[in-house]
Each structure stands twice: as structure tokens, then as C-alpha cells.
Amino acid sequence: MSPSIVIEVALQGLLMGLVYGLMALGLSVIFGVVRVVNFAHGEFAVLAMYTAFVLFTALRLDPFLAMLPVAALFFVIGYALQATLINPFIDRPEHEQFILLVGVAIIMVNGLLMVFGPDARHANLSYSFDSWLIETPFGSPVIVDKVRAYAAGAALVVCGLLFAFFRYTLTGTAIRACADNLVGAAVVGLDVKRLYALTFGIGLACVGAAGSMMVALTDATPMLAPSFTLLAFTIVIVGGLGSMAGALVGGVLIGVAEAMASLFVAPSMKSMVSFALLVAVLAVRPQGLLGRRAA
Amino acid sequence: MIATLLKATPPRARVLLALLLCVLLVAPAFADRYVVSVLVLVFWFAYVGQAWNVMMGFAGLLSLGHALYVGLGAYVSAALFVRLGIGPWAGLPVAILASVAVGAAVGWLGFRFRIEGVYFALLTIAFAEVARIGFDHLAWTGGAAGLFLPVSTGGGGAWWNLRGGPVFFYYLALALACIAFVLCAALRHSPLGYRWLAVREDPEAARALGVNVFRARMAAVLVSAALASVGGVFYAFYYNNLFPSQTFDVARSIEIILAPIVGGLGTLFGPILGAFILTPLGELLIALTEKAGLNAPGTKAVFYGLCLIVIITLAPNGVWPALKKRLGIPQEEA
Numbered sequence: 001m002s003p004s005i006v007i008e009v010a011l012q013g014l015l016m017g018l019v020y021g022l023m024a025l026g027l028s029v030i031f032g033v034v035r036v037v038n039f040a041h042g043e044f045a046v047l048a049m050y051t052a053f054v055l056f057t058a059l060r061l062d063p064f065l066a067m068l069p070v071a072a073l074f075f076v077i078g079y080a081l082q083a084t085l086i087n088p089f090i091d092r093p094e095h096e097q098f099i100l101l102v103g104v105a106i107i108m109v110n111g112l113l114m115v116f117g118p119d120a121r122h123a124n125l126s127y128s129f130d131s132w133l134i135e136t137p138f139g140s141p142v143i144v145d146k147v148r149a150y151a152a153g154a155a156l157v158v159c160g161l162l163f164a165f166f167r168y169t170l171t172g173t174a175i176r177a178c179a180d181n182l183v184g185a186a187v188v189g190l191d192v193k194r195l196y197a198l199t200f201g202i203g204l205a206c207v208g209a210a211g212s213m214m215v216a217l218t219d220a221t222p223m224l225a226p227s228f229t230l231l232a233f234t235i236v237i238v239g240g241l242g243s244m245a246g247a248l249v250g251g252v253l254i255g256v257a258e259a260m261a262s263l264f265v266a267p268s269m270k271s272m273v274s275f276a277l278l279v280a281v282l283a284v285r286p287q288g289l290l291g292r293r294a295a
Numbered sequence: 296m297i298a299t300l301l302k303a304t305p306p307r308a309r310v311l312l313a314l315l316l317c318v319l320l321v322a323p324a325f326a327d328r329y330v331v332s333v334l335v336l337v338f339w340f341a342y343v344g345q346a347w348n349v350m351m352g353f354a355g356l357l358s359l360g361h362a363l364y365v366g367l368g369a370y371v372s373a374a375l376f377v378r379l380g381i382g383p384w385a386g387l388p389v390a391i392l393a394s395v396a397v398g399a400a401v402g403w404l405g406f407r408f409r410i411e412g413v414y415f416a417l418l419t420i421a422f423a424e425v426a427r428i429g430f431d432h433l434a435w436t437g438g439a440a441g442l443f444l445p446v447s448t449g450g451g452g453a454w455w456n457l458r459g460g461p462v463f464f465y466y467l468a469l470a471l472a473c474i475a476f477v478l479c480a481a482l483r484h485s486p487l488g489y490r491w492l493a494v495r496e497d498p499e500a501a502r503a504l505g506v507n508v509f510r511a512r513m514a515a516v517l518v519s520a521a522l523a524s525v526g527g528v529f530y531a532f533y534y535n536n537l538f539p540s541q542t543f544d545v546a547r548s549i550e551i552i553l554a555p556i557v558g559g560l561g562t563l564f565g566p567i568l569g570a571f572i573l574t575p576l577g578e579l580l581i582a583l584t585e586k587a588g589l590n591a592p593g594t595k596a597v598f599y600g601l602c603l604i605v606i607i608t609l610a611p612n613g614v615w616p617a618l619k620k621r622l623g624i625p626q627e628e629a
Contacts, residue, residue, distance in 0.1 A: 037413045085608075092611070094412045095357045099556060099607045102359075102549060106600030110593030118592075226545045230424060233417050272428055275421045282418065283408050 003138045009263045010256055011144060015152035017255020019213050021248040022155040023228070024235035025162065026206030032242030033179040033199040036086055037094075039101035042228025043108035044204055048074060048211020049220040050116060056123045056215065063123060064150060067212040071158075074208030075201040082200035087193050105229065112222040120219035128216070151213040158209050159248060162202070166244070175199055179242070227271065234278045240291025249290060253277070308624045319469055323462045331461050335533070337574045338468035339526065344554035344566030345475040346522035351552070352561030353488060354515035355495030357416040360401075360423030362547035364394040364520040367426065368527025369537055373444055374436045376456070376532075383457045383532055390528050391521045397422070398520030402513045420545060427543035436537075444535040457532040464533050471529060472567065475522060480563050482518065491515055495561075523551075546596070553599055557606050559613025568615050573602065 027041045038044075051070050055061040085104075089097045130146040166172035177185040178195050186192050218224075231254070239250025254274050261273040281288060304312070323331055343365060350356045371393045372386035381389075401422050405415045431439045446458070457467075482488050490511045493501035498508050531537055541547065558569025577595045584594050610617060 085604075088608070095351070095416075096607050096611050098357065098413060098416060099603060103600045103603030103607065106546075106549060106603070107597050110596040110600065113593040114591045114597070230417075230420060234421075237414070237417070266432070268431065269428060272425060275425050278421055279404065279418075282410055282414065283404060286408060286410060286414070
């Protein structure tokens with residue numbers, strides 16, 4: 001096997017991993033602050049894919065532009081969901097929160113199945129097959145798909161904006177305060193429930209953006225949803241639940257590992273590799289690669 | 296054992312229980328094929344729900360990958376039957392052993408490394424997914440194309456090879472559900488059962504009292520996996536076909552946990568009541584959408600999802616505790 005193929009596939013995995021990372025970032029932000037595990041995360045990602053797909057087929061709106069309205073819409077959905085359904089659950093036992101979101105997930109994936117059917121939907125972009133050729137010393141050049149590069153770039157921009165928001169704005173700081181010390185945050189007069197709703201909205205906005213990009217990269221089917229949920233969880237646990245940088249590192253790691261597995265073993269076996277990584281991380285470093293202990 | 300259980304049951308509950316059992320015993324003589332097939336499903340979900348309840352309801356361990364143990368039981372017994380001609384009764388211990396071994400691996404990994412709560416639930420899903428992908432690639436069991444059991448009775452006849460008709464499976468499923476109920480009732484009132492409750496309520500306090508938390512949790516996983524795998528053997532020989540994409544699916548795992556959650560987590564009657572409520576409603580919904588000419592495969596699942604949300608929001612303890620009060624059954628069971 002020529003080295004340029006290996007580099008090419010690794011690069012593809014890396015670019016895809018950044019998009020996965022953005023999706024997982026939403027999960028990580030929600031868990032880090034609200035302490036609720038969003039079991040419907042992959043379902044929201046697929047809903048975003050379908051939303052972007054509908055915008056593309058009906059209005060010819062490019063998925064990379066549709067990203068903005070979809071993210072805004074998902075922010076509203078997230079805010080409303082937290083404010084109505086999930087806020088009453090924040091003091092309830094963990095398994096009750098989890099079961100609530102399992103219910104949401106089932107309704108979403110089967111709702112999509114009822115509306116769109118089980119067939120894969122493909123958004124046919126004019127630049128779907130454009131690519132760059134990069135010369136290598138190994139003889140054959142490395143091919144880089146332009147869509148993947150655009151998606152990875154957009155994912156990085158969104159992540160950067162999010163980092164800046166949490167670091168430099170007052171609201172972002174207030175949200176971090178809730179995550180660090182809930183009682184303290186309430187004592188200094190922060191409206192915790194509103195901040196939770198905001199956080200869930202932000203988390204879903206990440207998913208909305210990631211899902212829109214994903215339409216350009218893969219076909220949308222409802223069946224993707226549970227595997228995306230698992231993928232997001234794997235990434236976040238490998239990177240460290242609640243750590244923002246961890247989500248991106250985990251995304252890239254899983255992206256590259258899965259790409260390598262589909263090259264050297266079989267494409268259908270690729271999630272085995274991520275689960276092996278998951279089990280290894282849980283056993284050796286349960287807080288994740290970049291996570292804090294007892295977080 | 297049964298005598299002490301009977302003594303512990305209030306007289307009112309004893310009468311109701313006996314009445315229910317009598318009705319179910321004579322039901323196949325009056326009910327038509329369709330009702331019998333729905334009741335088989337009810338008993339099956341009551342049975343596997345009971346198995347899952349041992350982990351979540353008794354020991355407080357949320358497993359979202361119970362399809363793994365059910366599926367292993369199904370695949371091991373079916374493969375032994377199809378490939379090697381070993382009948383289900385001889386295959387049963389092997390199937391249980393396989394599930395228990397995998398359960399031990401999940402439990403060891405989870406409890407040895409203190410993987411708790413949500414992380415543990417994810418670990419169980421991950422193991423079920425690994426099994427799904429693994430069986431997709433295992434040629435010996437037919438891979439993704441599925442494993443099919445011959446419908447002909449072969450040498451042994453209905454009883455020895457479990458190749459009977461609907462009524463045969465009806466009584467088999469009823470027996471399974473009853474056995475699981477009695478077994479779980481006995482376990483629940485045994486020293487181990489009290490240790491489970493202690494660990495569920497507060498692992499640290501239980502540890503301080505001298506309960507070996509690791510062993511108690513491990514016991515819950517092993518018992519639950521063993522029970523679930525027997526349900527899998529029944530499933531394989533009742534449906535005669537197995538596909539990894541269905542058998543180990545997350546959706547199957549969720550179907551298994553519905554009845555105990557709706558009926559009442561940690562109660563003995565919860566899984567049974569939940570199965571009696573949900574399964575007929577789900578089947579009715581399918582029949583209605585088919586009659587209306589709608590081809591909407593997700594309807595039943597959407598309904599189940601709504602049930603989960605409504606129950607967990609309004610009555611997180613399930614229907615049974617509320618119903619028990621209505622029926623005037625005083626004794627605290629959970």
C-alpha cells in the first residue's frame with residue numbers, strides 16, 4: 001500500500017473528526033454545565049442534517065450557508081426543551097434524566113422515519129467532487145476533498161467562536177460559574193435555570209451547525225442517529241467530559257482511528273475501533289484524555 | 296421458599312394473583328390466534344423486563360444494552376441447533392454460560408474501574424454494539440444475512456426441540472414469566488436482595504456497613520444476564536430467525552426496559568403490569584395504522600417514547616405503586 005493513500009485516508013479522518021468534534025462539543029458543553037446527559041444528541045444531529053437537506057432541495061441553499069439558520073433554529077429548540085421539559089429534572093436521579101432523553105430520542109428518530117422514510121438522502125452539491133492534489137515524495141499525489149476541508153474549517157471557526165464566548169463574554173463567564181459551583185452561582189444571584197436553557201441552546205446550536213455540514217459529506221438517514229449519539233459519547237468520554245478542547249482532540253482521534261480501521265480492516269468494522277478506544281480510556285483514564293479528575 | 300413468599304403476600308393480593316393466573320391458564324381455549332400471539336409477547340416482555348429489573352430496579356445499575364444478553368442467548372442456542380444439531384435444552388446452559396461470561400466482563404470492567412451511572416449505561420450500549428458488529432461479520436452464524444432455524448420438528452418433536460405451535464409457546468412463555476416472578480420475589484427478600492437495595496440507595500453507606508459492593512453489583516449483573524439469555528433462547532426458537540441488526544439493536548434494548556419503567560422500577564409486579572399495558576397498546580396501534588392504510592413503521596416506537604416521557608415526568612415510580620394503593624394492597628414491596 002502506497003504511503004500517500006495512508007496519508008490521504010488519515011487526512012480525511014482528521015477533517016471528518018473535526019466535524020465530529022464540533023458535534024461532540026455540544027454534548028460536552030451541555031453535560032459540563034447542566035449535568036444532564038443528552039441521549040438524543042445524535043438524533044438532533046440527524047434532524048439538523050434533514051433540515052439542511054430540505055433547505056438545500058427546496059431553496060437551493062448551500063449547506064455551509066444553511067448552517068447559520070439551522071444553528072439559530074436549534075438554539076431556540078434547545079432553549080425551549082431545557083426550559084420546559086428538562087429543567088424540572090435537574091434535581092432528579094441521574095437515571096430519570098437519562099430515561100427522559102431516551103424517550104425524546106426514540107420519538108425523534110422514529111418521527112424522522114415516518115416523515116422521510118428509511119432511504120438515504122443525498123444533497124448533490126456542485127462542488128461535491130472537487131479536490132486538491134498535493135504532490136508527495138512517494139510518487140502518487142495525495143487527494144484532499146474540498147468539501148471536507150471546508151467543513152473542517154467551518155467547524156474550527158465555530159469552535160473558536162464558542163471558546164471566545166465562554167472566555168470573554170459576561171454570559172459565558174456566568175455559565176462557567178454555574179458549571180464550577182452551582183450553589184455559589186445561585187448565591188451571587190445568577191438565574192441558573194435561564195443559563196441552563198441558554199447552555200442547552202448553545203449545545204444544540206453546535207449540533208445544528210455540525211449536522212448541516214454533515215449533509216455535504218454523507219447521506220442522511222434516520223438510522224444514523226443512534227450511531228451518532230454513541231459516536232458523540234465516545235468522543236467526549238475519550239477527550240474528557242466537560243472539557244471543550246477534549247471534545248475536539250477526541251473527535252480528531254476517533255476520526256483518524258476510524259479512517260485507519262476502514263482502510264486496514266473493513267469499513268463496517270470501524271466503530272469497533274472507537275469502542276476499543278472507549279473501553280481502554282475508561283479503564284486507564286476514566287476522566288478522559290483532557291478531563292479533570294472528579295469533574 | 297414459595298410458602299414463605301405466600302405468607303408474605305397479603306391475602307387480597309393472593310386472591311387477585313390466583314384469579315389472574317387462572318384466567319391466563321384457560322385463555323388459549325377461548326382466545327383466537329392473534330390474541331394468543333400478543334399474549335406471548337406480553338409474557339416475553341414481562342420476563343425480560345423482570346431480568347432487567349434485577350439490575351436497575353434492585354441494584355440500581357442502569358443497563359441500556361440488555362439486548363446483548365438476550366441476543367447472545369438467542370444466537371448461541373440457535374447456532375448450536377442449526378450448525379451442530381444440539382437441541383435447545385442442551386444448548387440452554389451453554390447460552391446462559393455465554394451471557395454470564397460477557398456479563399462478568401462488563402461488570403468487571405465497570406465496577407473494577409468505578410464506572411458508574413451514565414458511564415456504565417454507555418459501557419453496556421458499547422458492548423451491545425460490539426456484539427452487533429461482531430455477529431454481522433461472523434460467517435458461522437450467517438453474518439448480516441441472518442440465521443434461520445428449520446421449522447420442521449426434526450427427531451425430538453415439539454417438546455425436545457421447541458418446535459411447537461402458538462399454544463405451546465404460549466404456555467412456555469407464561470411459565471417463564473411465572474418462574475422469573477417467583478425467582479425475583481425470592482431474590483428480593485433474600486439477604487442478597489437486601490444488599491442490592493442497600494447498594495442501590497447508597498453505595499458508600501452500604502460499604503460502611505460491610506456490604507461488598509463489588510460482589511453485590513456483580514451478582515446482579517450475572518443473575519440478570521443469565522435470566523435474559525434464557526429469554527433469548529425462547530426468542531430464537533419462537534421467531535426462527537435472527538439478524539444481528541435487530542437482535543443487538545439499541546432499539547431492542549430500549550424495548551426491554553419499557554415495561555419495568557412504566558410498570559414500576561424495582562417492584563415485582565411492575566414489569567408484568569408494564570408489559571400488559573404497553574404491548575397490547577403497541578400492537579393495537581400497529582393494527583389500527585395498518586387498517587387505516589398507513590404505512591408508518593415508526594408509529595409504535597413514537598408511542599413508546601411518549602409513554603417513557605409521560606411516565607418519567609409524572610410518575611417516575613411507575614403505575615404499579617399507584618395501582619397498588621387503589622387496590623388496597625398495603626404491603627410495601629419495593
